[in-house]
Every structure is written in C-alpha cells, then in structure tokens.
Amino acid sequence: MAINFTDHGGAVIQFVRVYLIFWGNAWASNQPPTPTVAQVTDAINRIVSGGYMTGLAQYRGIGQGYILGSTTVTSSSPVQGFTDAQVAALVQGLIKAGTIPNLDPDNQTLYCVFTPKGIGHQGGGAIGEHTYYTDSSNRRVHFAWVTNNGTLSEVSIIASHEICESATDPEGTSVLGDAGTCSGGGWCEIGDVCEGTDGTVNGASVQSLWSQKDGKCVVFDYPAYTFPIKGVQFTGTLTANQSQTWYTFNWPAWWQTVWTVMPTSVSSVGAQVSWSVGVQRTSGAYITYWVTVTNKTNATLNFEARYQALGLWNTGA
DSSP: OOOOEEEOSOOOOSSOEEEEEEESGGGGOSSOOSSOHHHHHHHHHHHHHSSGGGGGGGTTTOOOOEEEEEEEEOSOOOOTTBOHHHHHHHHHHHHHHTSSOOOOTTOOEEEEEEEEETOOBTTSOOSEEEEEEEOTTSOEEEEEEEEEOSOHHHHHHHHHHHHHHHHHOTTSSSEEEOTTSOSSSSOOOTTGGGTTOEEEETTEEEEOEEETTTTEEEOOOOOOOOSOEEEEEEEEEEOTTOEEEEEEEEEETTEEEEEEEEESSOOSSSOOEEEEEEEEEOSSSEEEEEEEEEEOSSSOEEEEEEEEEEEETTTOO
16 A cells, blocks of 8 residues: 555644753763763754754644753663653653743643663663653643664664654644554554655754655755745835735745835835834744835835845754
8 A cells, every 4th residue: 555644633743842851870971971962962953953844844834843951860760671651750750840841831842851872662672752641730741752772873863753753743643644554553653654764964863754745755854945035025005104914924934034115116205114024923834924014105105025035044054
C-alpha cells in the first residue's frame, strides 16, 4: 500500500516551546560527557529555529519553535530499562517543585528529557519516544525522551524526529498514517516511515520526514529565496482625513518584512499619509498583517502599500 498521511483534526503544537531536561548526574560530571549539555542545547536550538521545521507548514500551518529553558537533574538518574511512567513522574515532580515552568495557557510546551549515555528504555527497542500524561487539572502534558549513544549527531537526529512528531501529532489524534503505512505498532507518524535517511540543516543533524505534499521523505529546509523580495501588495483610495484598515494573509513567519505606504500624488504642503502595521500570528508558520492607513489631507488620496522582505528572521540571509 502507498504511504499516505491524514490529518484527523486532533491537537497539534503550532510553535513548539521546548524545555530541555538533562536527567542524571552524568550530565554534570567533572569529566564532561560526550555530547555535552551545551552541544545538545545548541543542536536543538538549530533544529527548532532554523529552516528544518518550516516544512511542517503543510500540516495545519505548524511553524518553527524555540527553547523555553533547560535544567539538569542530579538528584536522580534514570535506571537501565526506564519506562514512560518514570519519565512522566520526573516531569510532573519538577513542575510541582517549581524547578521547571508549568504549561503555558495555550499548551505549546514540550518537555524533552535526555538520558545519559548507554541508558536504554524498557524493552531496549525504542531510542526515542513522545507521548503525554494528564495532570491534576485535566490538562495533557506533552513530553518526549531521547536516548544517548555518546554521539551528538545521533542525539540530534533522534530529537529532530521526536520534536517534529510531537508538533504534528502530540496525542495520537492528528497527522497519522493510513492503515498499512507503517509496519510497526503505536502511532504511525511522519518520522516513522523515514528512519535511516538523515541530513544536516542549519548545522544540526536531522532525520528526514514524510512530506505529504511531495509524496516522499524530505530533509526540510527553507525554500530557495532570493532576497530582497518586494512589490506592491495592494492599492487604495481614502477620502479627506479618512482612516481605513486592510489585511493581507499567509506571510511566512520567518521572513523579516517591512511595509511602506506611498501616496501616488505629489504634495508641497506636508505629510499626506500615516500608517501602522498590526501583526496576527494565525498559525505557527503564517502571519496576517493589518495595515491601517490615514489620509492626513483635506482631499481624496490614492496610495500604494509596498512590502519588502529583507531576509530570514534568524539568520539575516
């Protein structure tokens, strides 16, 4: 059967806020582990803030994320053959103690737990997983765990898989493969059908993911833009001293975009127009701009609303 994924309408994480938890005193040893906390943190930052997650826009507009914070837990360490319930208990205990922040109001947080080198999950098969537990306020707390074979590239690849699947299907109710797409058990998700095909994006090792749009596994990155990108988005007419608001939608959230409103007639008296730009984050990947223009003259005025995308917000490219 051909690979096909369907969005079943459940929860997604539009712009993931990843909280990193390094579990075990091995992460804080006098002889720094391989990889180090700093190396893993840098890799995750490159994954969530670079071009890799822009490919998820095809799945309900999911976009990039950021690192909310991190903590290293030295008061306990995972046992060989740790369980999902033990990871959930760790996260729950840290939240209760105030060591890590509780859920944000729109539930976009993902708690990502990294185990020390050589510590495996119960059963020994899985090297990473994401799931959730329900807290005392009946909120679903999303978390993932990532094992560690002692190489940064492997930890980074596993984390890229789990973070992106957490975004597209945090609860097993959203973007899932149709019957026959996956051969294994559990939730059939966009990383599961692409394991073993990896790449490098923004300096981080990542796994390819299923692109329903392309019908194949893809190592996502920014499209090939040539900046600056500029033009006239719309024109308008205002009567004397009138103000009016226009909106324009589906602008990539990762573009640095500026707006200018230009009168199409000449004046020797003074300012003809003023404008302000409001921003609405309609999804993780897309922005709607609300442009309010005011005619400052006593006559009818025509204008152009011009845009210029200067580059990518996090690289300046």
